[in-house]
Amino acid sequence: xxxxxxxxxxxxxxxxxxxxxxxxxxxxxxxxxxxxxxxxxxxxxxxxxxxxxxxxxxxxxxxxxxxxxxxxxxxxxxxxxxxxxxxxxxxxxxxxxxxxxxxxxxxxxxxxxxxxxxxxxxxxxxxxxxxxxxxxxxxxxxxxxxxxxxxxxxxxxxxxxxxxxxxxxxxxxxxxxxxxxxxxxxxxxxxxxxxxxxxxxxxxxxxxxxxxxxxxxxxxxxxxxxxxxxxxxxxxxxxxxxxxxxxxxxxxxxxxxxxxxxxxxxxxxxxx
Amino acid sequence: xxxxxxxxxxxxxxxxxxxxxxxxxxxxxxxxxxxxxxxxxxxxxxxxxxxxxxxxxxxxxxxxxxxxxxxxxxxxxxxxxxxxxxxxxxxxxxxxxxxxxxxxxxxxxxxxxxxxxxxxxxxxxxxxxxxxxxxxxxxxxxxxxxxxxxxxxxxxxxxxxxxxxxxxxxxxxxxxxxxxxxxxxxxxxxxxxxxxxxxxxxxxxxxxxxxxxxxxxxxxxxxxxxxxxxxxxxxxxxxxxxxxxxxxxxxxxxxxxxxxxxxxxxxxxxxxxxxxxxxxxxxxxxxxxxxxxxxxxxxxxxxxxxxxxxxxxxxxxxxxxxxxxxxxxxxxxxxxxxxxxxxxxxxxxxxxxxxxxxxxxxxxxxxxxxxxxxxxxxxxxxxxxxxxxxxxxxxxxxxxxxxxxxxxxxxxxxxxxxxxxxxxxxxxxxxxxxxxxxxxxxxxxxxxxxxxxxxxxxxxxxxxxxxxxxxxxxxxxxxxxxxxxxxxxxxxxxxxxxxxxxxxxxxxxxxxxxxxxxxxxxxxxxx
Numbered sequence: 069x070x071x072x073x074x075x076x077x078x079x080x081x082x083x084x085x086x087x088x089x090x091x092x093x094x095x096x097x098x099x100x101x102x103x104x105x106x107x108x109x110x111x112x113x114x115x116x117x118x119x120x121x122x123x124x125x126x127x128x129x130x131x132x133x134x135x136x137x138x139x140x141x142x143x144x145x146x147x148x149x150x151x152x153x154x155x156x157x158x159x160x161x162x163x164x165x166x167x168x169x170x171x172x173x174x175x176x177x178x179x180x181x182x183x184x185x186x187x188x189x190x191x192x193x194x195x196x197x198x199x200x201x202x203x204x205x206x207x208x209x210x211x212x213x214x215x216x217x218x219x220x221x222x223x224x225x226x227x228x229x230x231x232x233x234x235x236x237x238x239x240x241x242x243x244x245x246x247x248x249x250x251x252x253x254x255x256x257x258x259x260x261x262x263x264x265x266x267x268x269x270x271x272x273x274x275x276x277x278x279x280x281x282x283x284x285x286x287x288x289x290x291x292x293x294x295x296x297x298x299x300x301x302x303x304x305x306x307x308x309x310x311x312x313x314x315x316x317x318x319x320x321x322x323x324x325x326x327x328x329x330x331x332x333x334x335x336x337x338x339x340x
Numbered sequence: 341x342x343x344x345x346x347x348x349x350x351x352x353x354x355x356x357x358x359x360x361x362x363x364x365x366x367x368x369x370x371x372x373x374x375x376x377x378x379x380x381x382x383x384x385x386x387x388x389x390x391x392x393x394x395x396x397x398x399x400x401x402x403x404x405x406x407x408x409x410x411x412x413x414x415x416x417x418x419x420x421x422x423x424x425x426x427x428x429x430x431x432x433x434x435x436x437x438x439x440x441x442x443x444x445x446x447x448x449x450x451x452x453x454x455x456x457x458x459x460x461x462x463x464x465x466x467x468x469x470x471x472x473x474x475x476x477x478x479x480x481x482x483x484x485x486x487x488x489x490x491x492x493x494x495x496x497x498x499x500x501x502x503x504x505x506x507x508x509x510x511x512x513x514x515x516x517x518x519x520x521x522x523x524x525x526x527x528x529x530x531x532x533x534x535x536x537x538x539x540x541x542x543x544x545x546x547x548x549x550x551x552x553x554x555x556x557x558x559x560x561x562x563x564x565x566x567x568x569x570x571x572x573x574x575x576x577x578x579x580x581x582x583x584x585x586x587x588x589x590x591x592x593x594x595x596x597x598x599x600x601x602x603x604x605x606x607x608x609x610x611x612x613x614x615x616x617x618x619x620x621x622x623x624x625x626x627x628x629x630x631x632x633x634x635x636x637x638x639x640x641x642x643x644x645x646x647x648x649x650x651x652x653x654x655x656x657x658x659x660x661x662x663x664x665x666x667x668x669x670x671x672x673x674x675x676x677x678x679x680x681x682x683x684x685x686x687x688x689x690x691x692x693x694x695x696x697x698x699x700x701x702x703x704x705x706x707x708x709x710x711x712x713x714x715x716x717x718x719x720x721x722x723x724x725x726x727x728x729x730x731x732x733x734x735x736x737x738x739x740x741x742x743x744x745x746x747x748x749x750x751x752x753x754x755x756x757x758x759x760x761x762x763x764x765x766x767x768x769x770x771x772x773x774x775x776x777x778x779x780x781x782x783x784x785x786x787x788x789x790x791x792x793x794x795x796x797x798x799x800x801x802x803x804x805x806x807x808x809x810x811x812x813x814x815x816x817x818x819x820x821x822x823x824x825x826x827x828x829x830x831x832x833x834x835x836x837x838x839x840x841x842x843x844x845x846x847x848x849x850x851x852x853x854x855x856x857x858x859x860x861x862x863x864x865x866x867x
Contacts, residue, residue: 233432241437319574
C-alpha cells in the first residue's frame, strides 16, 4: 500500500503538531483529571476524516488512500450527539459520513436502557467486529482506524481480567494489522488500571500524554502534550514513511504546549 | 551488539551443551526496543543465509506482533528456512475484529511471492487455554522437526507468556528448548517494566547474555550529537555476555533509530582521565589566583571570586595548625569511654600533660599573659607589643582556656556528686581499714595524701579479693604497684585517680579499675 505525499504531511493534524500521518499501529492517548484529552481524540478524528486531501487523485490506481480507510468509533463515554456537535464545528457532517460508510459509530450508551442492560465485553467485541467488517460493498477496504472513547469506561464492563486482556488484545491486533490503526483514550490517574495501561503502552507505537501545566492553565496555554514515538510504523507493504513525516516518525519524545479554542487546538513545540 | 550476535551465530559450543539464550530487555522509558529486536533478527537471518551462523533455519514465535511482519524482514533467507508460529492473531480465542480476511487464513499457510516461502502456523487461543504452554511446546517441537537443522528460535516477546502462564512455566519452556538437540540458539524479547523483578531475574538467569535498552543520558545525547553532527542517540544498550570461558563481558553502546527503522550504534563518550578534573581544577585555580594577584591584595585573598578551594599558602598554614586536643597516642584512654582520661588538664581532663600542641599553645598563651601582666605592672599601660603578641598566640590559649573551663566545670560537678555519695556511705569505706583509721582522724585535712592512699589501697585490696575482681584482672600485686606510682602523681591527679577507682569499685567494675591502674603503670613505664 502506497500513500501519497500529501497524506504524509502532518499539517492536517494541527498547526505546530508533528505526528506520523496517517496514524499507524497502536496509538495511546492518556490524560488525567487535571488535563483531559477528549479534545485530542476529536482532533485525531478530524485529521483522519479530512485527510483525503488533494493527493488522492494522484495516487496510482489500485492503491488505497487514507480517505478509503474506514473509521470505526466506539463511543463508550460520550453520546453520538456530542461527536456530531464537535465534528460540525470542523465542517464535518456526522450523519452524512455515516451514510457514506466513511464512519461507523458504535454507541454503547443507548444500549444501556435500564439496570443490568450494560453489554458485556463479548457483546462489544461482536459489535466492533461487525462494524469493522462493514458491508463489503464497493469502495470498502480492509484498512480500519479503530478509535475507542474511552478504554477506562470500557474496563468497567469487564467481568474479569482475562476478558479485559482478550478485548484489549483484539483492539491491539487491529492496530498492528497492515494499514490499520487503533487509537485508544485512557485515563492515566486510575491506580487500578496501571497494569493494563503499562502493557498497552508497551505495545503502542505512539503515546500522546496530556499533562497540566505547573502553573495551571493560562490565556496562552491550556496544557502540555507529550508525544512519544516508540516504534517505527510501517505500511502494509513494509514501506517506511518518507518525506516530511520522516522526522515525526523517528522514535523519540517531543513536548508541546497546546491551547484549546472553540474551533480546535493550536500547538507550540517546547524545545528543551 | 556485534558481540551479542556472535554468540547467536556461534550457537552451541558442543553437541551436548545447551543452546545459548539471549534476552533483550525493553523498558517503557527507552524507545525503539522492538526495533532492536527486529534488527537482531535481520542480522541473524543474514548470517544464516550467508552460512556464517551455526543455525540453518529460523523459527519465529510471534506473540507481540503479527506473524505477517516477520517474513518481510528476513527476505535474505532461502527457502524453506523460516517458520513462524502465530500466537498473536487470535491469542485469546475471541476471533479477530478484522474477520478472517484481515487475520489471514486459518491453519497453515505460506506467504506470497514477495517474501520467501515460509510456513505460518496459527495457534489460536494460545494465551487463554489452560494447556497453552504445552500447546506451544508441541508446536515448537513440530516446527523444529520440519526445518533444516539446527534452528535459531526467536521469541519476539516473552511478556504475554509470562502474563498468561507465569515465569516458572516460561523458564521451563526456555530450558527445554535450550536442551533440544535441534535448537542452535535462542533470542527473546522481554518487557522488564511489566513484570516483577524476581520474574525477570529468573528468566535472565537462564540467559547466556542480556541486552538492556535504557534511555540515553542527557549528557550522552549532547556529546554524541555534537560529535555526530546533530544525530543524538535515543537509547543506551548495555550488553552483559557470558562467554564460553565463564567470564562476563560488559559492553555499552548508544543507539539511534531512524524513521526508516535503521539502527545505528555509536560509542559512548569516553570517560575523562582520573587526574584530568583535578589537574583542570588546579589549573583553573592557579589561573584565577594569578589573575587575582595582579588585581590587588584583597582580590588575591579571594582568589578571583567564589573560591571553594585553598591556595598553596593556605594549605600550608592549615597543615601547620595543631589542633588543641588531637590524638597523640591516647587511643586506649579514649576507647575507655571517659573523655577526661584523654583530655589534658588544661581542658579539664585527667590525661597526661604530654600533648605538645596543648602544652605549647597553653605555655605560649600563659607566657604571653605573664609578659603582658609584667609589662602592665612595670612599664605602664601603653604597651603595644604585648597585645599584638598575645593576639597572635593568645587565640589558641583562649580556646584552650575555654575548653579547659568547661571541662573543669564538668569535672567539678562530678567531683561534688562523688563526694556526696562518699558522705552518704562513710561506714563502707572505713570498716575494712583498721590500721589507717587513726591517721585520718588525727590528720583529716592538712595531709590528705597518706589517708586517701590507705583508704584507696584498702578498697582495692578488698575488691581484689572478690571473685569479680579476680575475673576482671584486679590483683593485690597490681594494687600495690599502682600505689607506688600513685605517690608520684600530682595532688590533683591523685584526687582524680582515686575518685575514679573508688567509683569503679563501688559500681562493681573491678575490671575497669584494673585497666585504669595498668594504664597508669604503662604511662609510668613500669608495665
